[in-house]
Amino acid sequence: MxxxxxxxxxxxxxxxxxxxxxxxxxxxxxxxxxxxxxxxxxxxxxxxxxxxxxxxxxxxxxxxxxxxxxxxxxxxxxxxxxxxxxxxxxxxxxxxxxxxxxxxxxxxxxxxxxxxxxxxxxxLFCLTHTYTGYPMVKEARQFVASGKLGKVRKVYVEYPQGWLSQFTEATGNKQATWRTDPKQSGIAGAMGDIGTHAFNLLEYVSGLQVTKLCADINIVVEGRKLDDDGAVLLKLSNGASGVLMATQIAAGEENNVKIRVYGEHGGLEWQQCDANTLQVKWLDKPTEIWRTGAGYTSSFAQHNTRTPPGHPEGYLEAFANLYRNFAECVDGGLEGRQPSPESMDYPGITEGVRGMAFIEHVIESGKSEQKWIDLKI
Amino acid sequence: MxxxxxxxxxxxxxxxxxxxxxxxxxxxxxxxxxxxxxxxxxxxxxxxxxxxxxxxxxxxxxxxxxxxxxxxxxxxxxxxxxxxxxxxxxxxxxxxxxxxxxxxxxxxxxxxxxxxxxxxxxxLFCLTHTYTGYPMVKEARQFVASGKLGKVRKVYVEYPQGWLSQFTEATGNKQATWRTDPKQSGIAGAMGDIGTHAFNLLEYVSGLQVTKLCADINIVVEGRKLDDDGAVLLKLSNGASGVLMATQIAAGEENNVKIRVYGEHGGLEWQQCDANTLQVKWLDKPTEIWRTGAGYTSSFAQHNTRTPPGHPEGYLEAFANLYRNFAECVDGGLEGRQPSPESMDYPGITEGVRGMAFIEHVIESGKSEQKWIDLKI
Amino acid sequence: MxxxxxxxxxxxxxxxxxxxxxxxxxxxxxxxxxxxxxxxxxxxxxxxxxxxxxxxxxxxxxxxxxxxxxxxxxxxxxxxxxxxxxxxxxxxxxxxxxxxxxxxxxxxxxxxxxxxxxxxxxxLFCLTHTYTGYPMVKEARQFVASGKLGKVRKVYVEYPQGWLSQFTEATGNKQATWRTDPKQSGIAGAMGDIGTHAFNLLEYVSGLQVTKLCADINIVVEGRKLDDDGAVLLKLSNGASGVLMATQIAAGEENNVKIRVYGEHGGLEWQQCDANTLQVKWLDKPTEIWRTGAGYTSSFAQHNTRTPPGHPEGYLEAFANLYRNFAECVDGGLEGRQPSPESMDYPGITEGVRGMAFIEHVIESGKSEQKWIDLKI
Amino acid sequence: MxxxxxxxxxxxxxxxxxxxxxxxxxxxxxxxxxxxxxxxxxxxxxxxxxxxxxxxxxxxxxxxxxxxxxxxxxxxxxxxxxxxxxxxxxxxxxxxxxxxxxxxxxxxxxxxxxxxxxxxxxxLFCLTHTYTGYPMVKEARQFVASGKLGKVRKVYVEYPQGWLSQFTEATGNKQATWRTDPKQSGIAGAMGDIGTHAFNLLEYVSGLQVTKLCADINIVVEGRKLDDDGAVLLKLSNGASGVLMATQIAAGEENNVKIRVYGEHGGLEWQQCDANTLQVKWLDKPTEIWRTGAGYTSSFAQHNTRTPPGHPEGYLEAFANLYRNFAECVDGGLEGRQPSPESMDYPGITEGVRGMAFIEHVIESGKSEQKWIDLKI
Known part of the structure; x- marks a missing residue:
């Protein structure tokens, strides 16, 4: 380490x-x-x-x-x-x-x-976008990929935090200090720290890529050197649109990253504060509550679950899923066999490049008077 | 009538x-x-x-x-x-x-x-922006006005519906037909029908005005003549920013208008599907669940409540509050006395003019390559 | 009146x-x-x-x-x-x-x-057991009657309130005074005031009758003359068992009457604080969220609904359903026609007699050293 | 092992x-x-x-x-x-x-x-009553002990599962087989497997002991040899009363153990499916949402938390808390120092003896015609 x-x-x-x-x-x-x-x-x-x-x-x-x-x-x-x-x-x-x-x-x-x-x-290379390690996030991706929702039309992703509501970096808080320092963090604050998580979650679950964006990027707390708040309008690779919101000045919020995806026939909703639930909504049927550990979930969800339904798995288990899947691929390489698709399902270099492209373009857009900026790499 | x-x-x-x-x-x-x-x-x-x-x-x-x-x-x-x-x-x-x-x-x-x-x-003139008739929306407005949250920094308002996910106007559905017809509805579809509700709710609760906007306005369902989806970045009169989302193609969603307001010290959250609850969030204290009918609520909330806590009041009661408050003002006029501030708290001509200005500017922004459009009347 | x-x-x-x-x-x-x-x-x-x-x-x-x-x-x-x-x-x-x-x-x-x-x-005679007027309670009854859950095996019903946590009757509170006075209320306090609602809800939704009971009945607040708390073990007419809890000293609770029914294949859950939702749970499928106003609900639910999905109807509408259904039956009588099954679905004399039998037996059981008391009329 | x-x-x-x-x-x-x-x-x-x-x-x-x-x-x-x-x-x-x-x-x-x-x-000896390892369960115990709720008056604890709704032991399911076999499990099925968890949770959080009980114990699934369902009326050592419900035939339920404690001034509610939340309810103030990781929580909660607020910790972390605390006491012994009160807060032999006494008395009560049975050891 x-x-x-x-x-x-x-x-x-x-x-x-x-x-x-x-x-x-x-x-x-x-x-x-x-x-x-x-x-x-x-x-x-x-x-x-x-x-x-x-x-x-x-x-x-x-x-x-x-x-x-x-x-x-x-x-x-x-x-x-x-x-x-x-x-x-x-x-x-x-x-x-x-x-x-x-x-x-x-x-x-x-x-x-x-x-x-x-x-x-x-x-092998793994980038720890933790949220894609949750079993119900994996289920969400599989669900969209299955086509049951039809073509994706709208995606909302949000990541509200409140821990930088004050000028915390002045208090010696180690986490706050480096994350708000352009020399250590780069050109982005909130957009780099949590915006990239939201962006990755959106592309992972929807199976789509962001092609254009239009960002409102703000430094809300006086004296801060990097953005602590932003909202972004998005165009996606299949013609759909989306909204990404990430903020660290939503006083009273903890860390409740959330995604909603709507297709022609229904929608999905997942949020970290109820991480073992995936809501599946339909045009003409009751909303369904899909749950971690249930027998009806996909092999991708089950591969990333340790306990029976009703034994909540959380953030550390989601993180562990990245490590465990990565280890299975490392072992596969050592043993000369192809790892399973479930094992290979962890974020890597491609997701990292796209995340950095998001950061550069979203900060550029924040400063621009031009409405739409192409997200090109 | x-x-x-x-x-x-x-x-x-x-x-x-x-x-x-x-x-x-x-x-x-x-x-x-x-x-x-x-x-x-x-x-x-x-x-x-x-x-x-x-x-x-x-x-x-x-x-x-x-x-x-x-x-x-x-x-x-x-x-x-x-x-x-x-x-x-x-x-x-x-x-x-x-x-x-x-x-x-x-x-x-x-x-x-x-x-x-x-x-x-x-x-006298009353415009039926129903959602401001809910007791806990009134409480939210009073709470922001009290200054307990400090200066408002961020507002999210959303209004997701799914009932126009299909080309319903082709089926003879009366509601769908006129709402998607430019000759009957005007230049806006979703933005006029529900976007104005969201806009009104935002200005009512925050006590602020939208000064600039940047909109992504879409017609998602093929053949439709008016927008059925949109998201809008906002600048507010005190320098804060916001996001407004309104869509009628979020398949599986009913009618869950929701607002979140964040200030320096905490935030508020209200949504119609849990209409008798107002969440009050704090930087350093537990979130509080304020409830319709509770003794600790303001005179504005209590004036608009008929039953004790735990007897849910809903949409029809919120609507009735507009009519009842309006009647109290009409009666006041007949009897030559000034109605109470609680009675006078119903939407009127000013809110109507601002709503129409929102519609015209948001549709203009949707068509524009310019990023920010001033919302001027 | x-x-x-x-x-x-x-x-x-x-x-x-x-x-x-x-x-x-x-x-x-x-x-x-x-x-x-x-x-x-x-x-x-x-x-x-x-x-x-x-x-x-x-x-x-x-x-x-x-x-x-x-x-x-x-x-x-x-x-x-x-x-x-x-x-x-x-x-x-x-x-x-x-x-x-x-x-x-x-x-x-x-x-x-x-x-x-x-x-x-x-x-004609109507007894205002309000809770059976909710559309989703009617849906619950229809669901059980449809047999989709299989034979009912277990029922939990609870009615927690906190408003009599203190010796409120000493303060001149009119509601508290008569409800705790044996001369005005009868032999029961909480069991008469809210226990009968819970009992009625259980028999209405399950379609079963309580045949035996074993009660723990308490006066918790010093000086009070009637029970303010109780819990009752139940045997039901098909051999199933149940639990009924009703209390007015659960400090901090409002009025959240709730029922859960479990059969061989799944279960149902309804609670007043989320009155427009009926949870339908299955052994091997995702839980379903049935909602007031949805197109898939029964004629009984739809008959008792005024607005589209997502426009919450509450306590007053549930109460109004009793009055409206009763009026339809009165009108039917005047016009010499048979009212619809949906109109006739309101509580009447039979429910009233059973409620009074419950009160007498539950109070008797509370005083008895005998475990099970037959609920006979 | x-x-x-x-x-x-x-x-x-x-x-x-x-x-x-x-x-x-x-x-x-x-x-x-x-x-x-x-x-x-x-x-x-x-x-x-x-x-x-x-x-x-x-x-x-x-x-x-x-x-x-x-x-x-x-x-x-x-x-x-x-x-x-x-x-x-x-x-x-x-x-x-x-x-x-x-x-x-x-x-x-x-x-x-x-x-x-x-x-x-x-x-040293540790008995793995997992649920008392959750930070918010520890907070609940500390809250009751602080006296802020006043004297405890009522406790509800429930543990609904559905996984034994069918005659699963006939299918070769290893878990089901031994748990329903009197030779391996003892005299109790559900009451031993999950009833003891509920009993332990009640005594741990309330700080009280069960002194009398009156049980309805059932074998619901035909052919089963041990109880799969039960409900118990309780008397507690301070004169309060309670209800314990544990069932394995609540079809559609996962594993949602839940406790509610009411005192003179307010109440507490915790349930495993939302394990990082403790609801604190008050007679005359808004309900508060206490959360794992928050700065306002007690040293007992913080000692058993690894991540900041909003990073959900689950069942495995609760279980790990038992092991970690036990290790700290083992280490303390090796190093000749007194472990902290937080480290010593794990279930041991006393809890084990009381759990076995509960099993014997609850099964005896289930068979008895006598209403109340003393829980004596």
Whole structure:
């Protein structure tokens, strides 16, 4: 693991997610750019001192020299955005599979370069768009793909948070500080942090691509350097339209990402606060409540479920599904067999490139007087 | 009553709403432009044959000649949009108070002229934006006005319906036919029918005005002549931003108009499918569930509530609140006293003019390549 | 109307309910046992002084002498329980149809006598068990009767209120005072006031009868004279079992009566706080959300619905359904035709007798050391 | 681990729960009473062949002989009920801490004997009543204990399932077979399997003990040997009353255990299907929605939460909280320090004895004609 030392939120989440299905063992880390802090974190996490490295460069170089059956196979990178590209590139080029936190890179240019690195490395790459790990999100994608709703006509996706309603970055809050700092986050704040999740969820569930967008991007809290609020009108690849809303100043909201998709015959609704439910709505029949673990769900939902219906699985299990599916593909490669379609269903480099393209275009649109901007890569 | 003969939906709703609080008696009507049909409807409704008129002109002329204590005091006009202006103008100019269904007129020009007529007539005028009649919507407005949320920063309002998901106007459905016909509805379909409700709800609850808008307006169902779907980015008079979504092709949705308002310290959420609840969200305290009929609610909510907490009041009661408040103001005028602020809290000519301005500008924006359009009257 | 003067809650509800569908006109009343107060209430309600009577005896005698086309046809009786039997009996015996508030009488003995009076009078009788007036409760009954759930195995019905959590009767609260006074209410408090509603709902929806019961009946608030809380184990006529819970000391609860019925293949759930929804649950399929106004609902639900899906109808509309259906039956009698099954579906004398039997047996069981008591009439 | 071989549901859950917080490593097991199967399961779970034992006796004897720093510290026992007592007793007496699945033993007599074994062994013992591991259940207990609701007056607890609606044990379903077999389960079916969970939840949250009960216990599905449905009237140690409902024949229900507690000033409601919410209801204030992860929650809730508000934690995390807290106490013992009150808050031998006493008395009451049975140990 690169990053994720004491005080980091997402590093601990990655470690739990990796552990849940017993497919990973934490063997080494460069948990901080400060060598002392890295060793201290390693100690707490039960890593031998020799494998708690002082930098990602050291980690990759040293691990590479270990015998194949000892060295790390997969490197998780959970640093702020500006330290995504370089370690990922180096890890891939030195023979490690990579799990990387989103958004993928600091810029679209980096993303496009990384796409080439992945292709030439032959290594596997996973980008942790957590929400697509939920069983009922997978069910939603399968449902749309089945054609039962007919052609998709309208998509709404929203991601309201309230935790940046105040000028929190002035209080020393570590999460707030780097996420609102253009040097660490890149050109986008809320649009990068949660807008990309919403964008990924929309494209994943609908099976469509955003082709044009028209954005209203705002810095609401005085003194903030990056956007903390935005709403985007969308045109989709089949001619349908959509709306994406992402905000971090909706005071009183937690983290309730939600998607609604409407086709000719009916619609779907999923939201994280009721994550084990997928509402299926029909023009002329009662709305149906599809549930995680039920016997009538698809192989994709069932593959990503551990417990019977009524035993709620949550955010950590959704995250674990990414890790577990990725491990199945890594194992498949080692064992020379094709993983199942269910195992291969995790976000990767293509989703990362599209996410970075979204960021660049949505910020451009926010500044533009032109109504529609093409989302081209 | 003008309009509202057999087969009309909203005419029957107006009649129930007027009856609930025993402030009105139906004494005459021109229920159809066909004199025979009008008399037949009148008979069913218990109107003497002599007062079931064959046209609105006849109604107004004949009623005017009746002794003051016999003739109609208030005329409800529930015709399609293209027959709003003329009867309303004639009724006001001949000394009748008017309750008119929304949207107010066929065009903004008519609306502006009607504004003058109302002013010079000295008669009272109510526009039935039903949703502002709900006790918890009134509570929401009072809550924002109290300043407890701090400055408003973001507003989301949405009105998803699915009943026009198919080319229903081809099936002879009376409601669908006139609402999708530019000759009867005007330049807007969904934006006029339900977009104006959403717009009114937003301005009523937030206490703000929309100053700029950027719209994506669509005709989704093939063959339809007016918009059946749209989403609009908004700028508000205090510098805040918002999003308005209204669609009639969200297959599987009923009629769940919903508003969310976020300020510096917290937010509000109300939706019609749970109409007796107002969610109040806070940055650092538990969300509160405010309920119709509760002792802690404002005088505005209580004035518009008939039953104790837990006895749900619905759409017809919200509609009845408009009629009842209007009656209290009519009575106040007759008795030479100032009605209470709670009684005067019903939508009128100003809301009507703003609604028509919204329609004209949102349709203009939908066709424009310019990003932001000023909403000026 | 007998009872329902100023300050009464349920009298006003009855008047609104009667008005909603324009089938009744309030023509006379004995609104109070104090003649002056009755006249004052009559004045407020627009009743001519000559027909605002000082007692129910006077009302019945005087009205009876009026010409048939002038006199009252239906008498609504909305007095406290101890003044139910005598006016109802007298009204029926003098040729008036009667709508009576629940519980039907002061004692089971009175109920059984009233049953005979109804039979011999040939007049129609309606007991206002409001909750069976909801469209989705009617749908529930039809659903069970259709056999789609298979044999009913378990029923839960609950009616939690919190408004008597304190010794409210000591504060002069009119509602609390008579409902907790054995001289006005009879032998039961909560079990009579809301337990009978729950009991009626259970028998109506399940189509079964309670045959045995075992009750835990409590007076929770110190100083109170009648039960304010109870829970009852039930055996039903087809061998199934059930639980009935009714309490008025569940602090923080409003009025959320709820029923769940489970059969061999699935279950149903309805609760008043989401009154326009009926959940239909299945062993091996997604739960379905059936909604008021939907095209797929039964003729019984549709007959009791006024607005399209998504326009919530509430408590007053449910109450109005009883009045409207009763009026259709009264009209049918006048016109010599058989009313429709949908019109005849309102609670009457049989439900009233069973309710009083429930009260007597449940209170007896509460005092008994014997486990099961037969519910026999 | 003893039990939990291939095909077992709860064994896998225990292993995930133990892994989540990285406090346990699976080092040995007797996963089946068949030595071959045990070794096969061990292989799948990455256990060295030498430590995949053929019986619990072998496991305990062999592990005991290993050097202290190699041998198992904690033994998880996840066998059917009839194989709880003997391995637990042997493990404790041989120096191992034990985590045991519920219900604790086959009979109350065994439970009482085990209580002595725990006391004399000096070893720690955890019984996995999962539901008390949820952060919002812990919050509920703290809330009641704080006295803010005043004296508790009424408690409702329910546990509806539908998975035994059919004669599933005839189909070879492993879970159904042993749970409905008196030789493996003991004298109770539903009451042992889920009734004890409901009972434990009630006593944990309310801080009260059940003193008397009156039960209606049923075998609904023909051919079944143990109860699959029951409802119980309760008297509690402070004089309050309650109702406990547990059923496995509520067709269409999943696993939605729910508790409601009412005091003098307000009430609490928690249900597993919305596990991260605790509703707090008040007599005269809006209902409050308390949420997992919020800054205003107690140290007990926060100690058992891993992620920020709005990142739902579910059943596996609740289960993991038991394991994690138990580990903290084991570690405390090793390190000679007193664990925190938050760490010590897991169910143990006392809860186990009370659960077995509940089973024996509730089944006795179900067969008795006597109304109230004292719950004495």
């Amino acid at each position: 690169i990053g994720g030392g004491s005080g980091a939120f997402i590093g601990a989440v990655h470690r739990i997610a990796a552990r849940i299905d017993d497919k990973y063992e934490l063997v080494c880390g460069a948990f901080s750019s400060d060598a002392e802090k890295s060793k201290a974190s390693g100690l707490l996490l039960g890593i031998p001192e020799s494998r708690a490295y002082g930098s990602y460069v050291e980690l990759i170089e040293k691990e590479k020299q270990l015998p194949e059956n000892e060295r790390a196979q997969v490197i998780s990178i959970v640093t702020p955005n500006h330290v995504h590209f370089a370690p990922t590139k180096m890890a891939l080029e030195n023979g490690f599979h990579v799990v990387l936190d989103k958004p993928m890179t600091f810029s679209l240019a980096e993303a496009l370069e990384l796409e080439k690195v992945v292709a030439t490395s032959g290594k | 003008i309009g509202g003969g057999s087969g009309a939906f909203i005419g029957a709703v107006h009649r129930i709403a007027a009856r609930i609080d025993d402030k009105y008696e139906l004494v005459c009507g021109a229920f159809s432009s066909d004199a025979e049909k009008s008399k037949a409807s009148g008979l069913l409704l218990g109107i003497p044959e002599s007062r079931a008129y064959g046209s609105y002109v006849e109604l107004i002329e004949k009623e005017k000649q009746l002794p003051e204590n016999e003739r109609a005091q208030v005329i409800s006009i529930v015709t399609p949009n293209h027959v709003h202006f003329a009867p309303t103008k004639m009724a006001l100019e001949n000394g009748f108070h008017v309750v008119l269904d929304k949207p107010m007129t066929f065009s903004l020009a008519e609306a502006l002229e009607l504004e003058k007529v109302v002013a010079t007539s000295g008669k | 007998i009872g329902g003067g100023s300050g009464a809650f349920i009298g006003a509800v009855h008047r609104i309910a009667a008005r909603i569908d324009d089938k009744y006109e309030l023509v006379c009343g004995a609104f109070s046992s104090d003649a002056e107060k009755s006249k004052a209430s009559g004045l407020l309600l627009g009743i001519p002084e000559s027909r605002a009577y000082g007692s129910y005896v006077e009302l019945i005698e005087k009205e009876k002498q009026l010409p048939e086309n002038e006199r009252a046809q239906v008498i609504s009786i909305v007095t406290p329980n101890h003044v139910h039997f005598a006016p109802t009996k007298m009204a029926l015996e003098n040729g008036f149809h009667v709508v009576l508030d629940k519980p039907m009488t002061f004692s089971l003995a009175e109920a059984l006598e009233l049953e005979k009076v109804v039979a011999t009078s040939g007049k | 003893i039990g939990g071989g291939s095909g077992a549901f709860i064994g896998a859950v225990h292993r995930i729960a133990a892994r989540i917080d990285d406090k346990y490593e699976l080092v040995c097991g007797a996963f089946s009473s068949d030595a071959e199967k045990s070794k096969a399961s061990g292989l799948l779970l990455g256990i060295p062949e030498s430590r995949a034992y053929g019986s619990y006796v072998e496991l305990i004897e062999k592990e005991k002989q290993l050097p202290e720093n190699e041998r198992a510290q904690v033994i998880s026992i996840v066998t059917p009920n009839h194989v709880h007592f003997a391995p637990t007793k042997m493990a404790l007496e041989n120096g191992f801490h034990v985590v045991l699945d519920k219900p604790m033993t086959f009979s109350l007599a065994e439970a009482l004997e085990l209580e002595k074994v725990v006391a004399t062994s000096g070893k």
